[in-house]
Amino acid sequence: MNLIQKARMKSPWILHFNAGSCNGCDIEILSCLTPVYDIERFGAVNVGNPKHADVLLVTGPVNRRNERVLRNLYDQMLDPKIVVAVGTCASSGGVFQNCYNCMGGVDKVIPVDVYVPGCAAKPETIIEGLILGLEKLAKMPSKPKKGAQPAEART
Amino acid sequence: MSEGTSVPFGPQHPVLPEPIQLRISLEDENVVQALPALGYVHRGIEKAGELNDFQQNVFLVERVCGICSSIHALAYCLAVEAVLGLEAPKRASYLRVVWMELHRIHSHLLYLGLLAEAFGFESLFMEFWRVRERVMDLLEMTAGNRVIISVCTIGGVRRDIDAEQARAIREELPKLRDEARRLVDSLLSDYTVRQRTVGKGTIPAALALELGAVGPTLRGSGVAQDMRMAGYAAYGELEFRPVTFPDGDTYSRTAVRAEEVFQSIDLVLAALDNLPEGDLKVGFKGRPEGAALARVEAPRGELIYMVVGNGTKNLERMRVRVPTYANIPALLTVLPGCEFADVPVVTLSIDPCISCTER
Amino acid sequence: MSVLGEVSGIARIEDAPLESLLDALRAYRQRQARFITASCLDRGDRFEILYLFDEDLRTVAVRTLLPKGAKLPSATGVYLCAFLVENELQDLFGIEVEGLHIDYSGKFLVTDTFDAPPLLKQTACELQLPKENPS
Numbered sequence: 001m002n003l004i005q006k007a008r009m010k011s012p013w014i015l016h017f018n019a020g021s022c023n024g025c026d027i028e029i030l031s032c033l034t035p036v037y038d039i040e041r042f043g044a045v046n047v048g049n050p051k052h053a054d055v056l057l058v059t060g061p062v063n064r065r066n067e068r069v070l071r072n073l074y075d076q077m078l079d080p081k082i083v084v085a086v087g088t089c090a091s092s093g094g095v096f097q098n099c100y101n102c103m104g105g106v107d108k109v110i111p112v113d114v115y116v117p118g119c120a121a122k123p124e125t126i127i128e129g130l131i132l133g134l135e136k137l138a139k140m141p142s143k144p145k146k147g148a149q150p151a152e153a154r155t
Numbered sequence: 156m157s158e159g160t161s162v163p164f165g166p167q168h169p170v171l172p173e174p175i176q177l178r179i180s181l182e183d184e185n186v187v188q189a190l191p192a193l194g195y196v197h198r199g200i201e202k203a204g205e206l207n208d209f210q211q212n213v214f215l216v217e218r219v220c221g222i223c224s225s226i227h228a229l230a231y232c233l234a235v236e237a238v239l240g241l242e243a244p245k246r247a248s249y250l251r252v253v254w255m256e257l258h259r260i261h262s263h264l265l266y267l268g269l270l271a272e273a274f275g276f277e278s279l280f281m282e283f284w285r286v287r288e289r290v291m292d293l294l295e296m297t298a299g300n301r302v303i304i305s306v307c308t309i310g311g312v313r314r315d316i317d318a319e320q321a322r323a324i325r326e327e328l329p330k331l332r333d334e335a336r337r338l339v340d341s342l343l344s345d346y347t348v349r350q351r352t353v354g355k356g357t358i359p360a361a362l363a364l365e366l367g368a369v370g371p372t373l374r375g376s377g378v379a380q381d382m383r384m385a386g387y388a389a390y391g392e393l394e395f396r397p398v399t400f401p402d403g404d405t406y407s408r409t410a411v412r413a414e415e416v417f418q419s420i421d422l423v424l425a426a427l428d429n430l431p432e433g434d435l436k437v438g439f440k441g442r443p444e445g446a447a448l449a450r451v452e453a454p455r456g457e458l459i460y461m462v463v464g465n466g467t468k469n470l471e472r473m474r475v476r477v478p479t480y481a482n483i484p485a486l487l488t489v490l491p492g493c494e495f496a497d498v499p500v501v502t503l504s505i506d507p508c509i510s511c512t513e514r
Numbered sequence: 515m516s517v518l519g520e521v522s523g524i525a526r527i528e529d530a531p532l533e534s535l536l537d538a539l540r541a542y543r544q545r546q547a548r549f550i551t552a553s554c555l556d557r558g559d560r561f562e563i564l565y566l567f568d569e570d571l572r573t574v575a576v577r578t579l580l581p582k583g584a585k586l587p588s589a590t591g592v593y594l595c596a597f598l599v600e601n602e603l604q605d606l607f608g609i610e611v612e613g614l615h616i617d618y619s620g621k622f623l624v625t626d627t628f629d630a631p632p633l634l635k636q637t638a639c640e641l642q643l644p645k646e647n648p649s
């Protein structure tokens with residue numbers, strides 16, 4: 001692990017995007033930022049600018065109008081980056097199976113690295129998911145190898 | 156207008172936890188028009204409510220909105236119970252009050268924190284959310300989940316609060332009251348906060364009624380209307396007086412919510428004190444045939460469910476009217492005339508919940 | 515085709531033919547009833563639309579029957595706040611509302627990727643079954 005990778009692991013900047021969720025998971029993500037769970041002890045900061053972010057936390061089943069915005073945000077983020085789908089409905093569509101305006105999960109639109117289950121996902125689980133994601137992030141090369149696709153899709 | 160500027164506010168904006176876009180036309184720094192662009196959270200729950208079994212719907216409607224989720228479930232259950240001709244047992248009605256009011260406390264504390272953050276009062280935001288964790292712990296202890304608690308079911312409730320848990324709630328709530336009191340006092344008496352909220356986004360009572368505003372937005376304009384006065388669940392048997400503030404500005408709306416936190420604490424304690432013994436739910440046979448409408452008070456205002464059953468296990472129609480839906484016209488009417496820098500705070504002052512609005 | 519009979523929770527339902535709908539709404543406005551919302555039901559060859567009002571915590575309703583294909587006069591001239599729900603009727607039921615104050619022309623909630631208004635009974639919305647999930 002080189003210095004840059006090490007530094008990146010200690011200061012993951014997070015972009016949170018609500019892709020049509022019910023808010024349940026969003027307020028849990030906000031709870032993570034507040035004193036009881038305090039995600040900042042891992043160096044994580046919530047930012048609003050996709051170009052600053054290393055981690056994209058997505059909640060919600062992705063609705064049709066949001067799909068474009070989500071793809072856009074993902075493309076704007078610089079490599080290396082990871083995507084964490086927070087909540088059951090972000091992972092698989094969950095309870096919104098019969099809803100006509102839902103895509104049924106974040107992985108229908110962009111590649112996902114970590115799935116965080118729970119409806120709503122608990123703050124502990126979200127933090128765990130983030131840490132798992134960071135371990136993955138640490139293994140990613142800082143620069144993509146020549147000819148490699150940036151941010152290869154999840155298997 | 157020809158020299159005005161148009162600014163999109165959202166869908167990704169740091170003060171808004173949810174995607175909504177306001178298209179704002181400006182003349183210098185003053186807003187002349189605001190129009191919402193919705194549809195970023197529309198999922199199609201009303202249709203799904205027709206495709207699902209009517210009992211599954213309880214879980215679906217809880218996810219219309221994660222902040223007031225169990226209140227959606229209550230409204231839906233009340234409507235279906237009315238169609239089926241059921242009445243929930245006494246104990247269930249009281250337990251419903253306990254959970255609904257705990258939910259209201261968490262929702263209002265969440266609002267107060269977000270409002271503080273919208274001013275740039277970061278430490279107060281953290282403090283409100285720290286206090287809120289006490290309620291979340293109570294919800295987790297009694298219901299097993301923090302946000303989506305799934306306690307209501309058709310005919311009653313799915314869980315009980317035993318003596319041990321009731322004692323824990325009784326011990327915790329006074330502590331919460333003290334801490335919240337300190338924070339609320341520092342929020343409402345702070346000079347800077349007053350400058351940012353007093354006289355901002357004023358909705359006079361007549362206008363609020365005309366535009367159909369509900370909940371704290373209406374009560375912040377001095378109109379004492381609260382669906383809990385209608386006495387659904389066990390509210391009819393508990394002492395209850397709606398909280399109102401007269402001025403109709405952002406400050407009044409905030410003060411209403413702050414006072415309601417304490418009122419809700421009292422209601423929870425009163426409901427626990429009067430908790431009758433008995434069953435948790437009544438069984439039922441048959442399928443809904445007929446129509447019913449249920450109105451309850453969610454943290455953001457009056458929530459309405461209308462269900463139409465046709466004698467099969469699927470409903471003919473499930474109609475949801477949520478409080479933010481009713482408050483948006485009032486917001487759009489007061490935004491013109493505000494300064495652009497006040498838009499986030501005034502928008503937040505109706506406590507918008509977009510995932511409710513779009514379903 | 516039947517219409518709703520008694521609805522528990524609604525104190526009174528007043529029938530208003532389409533031509534005199536706005537007059538009926540105006541009467542409520544004069545009595546200072548608070549407009550709650552409108553609700554629409556697909557009844558085969560026509561729509562059943564209920565306009566709900568609050569009168570001192572009681573719910574009252576005005577009902578009108580709209581043949582499919584006919585235009586609905588907009589209530590926004592009487593109650594401005596009806597513009598949200600009327601846009602929704604345009605989106606989700608494909609009803610054309612005439613004289614709408616703020617008109618999103620059918621792109622209020624849904625994108626234009628739908629070929630049919632989703633809340634009509636004949637529109638089958640395809641189910642997303644779990645087996646489609648790649649994981």
Ligand code: SF4
Nearest residue numbers: 024025087088089119
């Ligand atoms: S996983 Fe559940 S709680 Fe989280 S956003 Fe989806 S429906 Fe809401």
